[in-house]
Amino acid sequence: MATLHYLPPVKPSAIALGTIFNHAASLAILGPLFGDTYRRAQEANSKEEFFKSKEAATAAASWGSSLLGSAIQSYGVGALLNATGTLTYKGAAYMGTLILFASSAPSIVSAIITEKRPMDTVAVGALARVFETVGLSLFLTYWGTRTNPFD
Known part of the structure; x- marks a missing residue:
């Protein structure tokens, strides 16, 4: 009888480093590179509306929930890579692109067509x-x- 693995195991260090990767990409690369445009893009996301408050307690809760979200995202991507047996960079690029299409394409299209946001904000x-x-x-x-x- 075969057993089902509903939540595939992912190396804990991969989850931790993936979480750091997501935050580093936002803070160290995209923020300074695009400045105000990047900040406007982040603020424009409806799911980010909660993060607009300037109060310290809200900022701490926002940062914590963002960190938790990044950890869950890192686990999910790692689990998909494991479940599909993806071992190459080419395969990982394809997998990441499919995740992008599935998770972000609807909001990007909506931002352009329905909400008519500035293209620089949408692009960043x-x-x-x-x-x-x-x-x-x-x-x-x-x-x-x-x-x-060896799996």
Whole structure:
């Protein structure tokens, strides 16, 4: 009788480093590179509306929930890489692109067509999502996600 693995194991260090990767991409790369445009793109996301408050307690809760969200995202991407047996960078790039299409394409299209947001804001927001999906997939492939490398 075969057993089902509903939540595939992912190396804990991959989850931790994936979480750091997502935050570093946002803070160290995209923020300084695009400045105000990046900040506007982040603020424009409806799911980010909660993070606009300037109060310290809210900021701490926002940062904590963002960190938790990044950890869950890192686990999810690592689990998909493991479940599909993806071992190459090319495969990871394809997987990350599919995750991007599934998770971000509807909001990007809506921002352009329905909400008519400025293109620079949409482009920078889309670039951030590319780092969070394709970049994360490539990084996790580099680091390794399998708890048992002989699986």
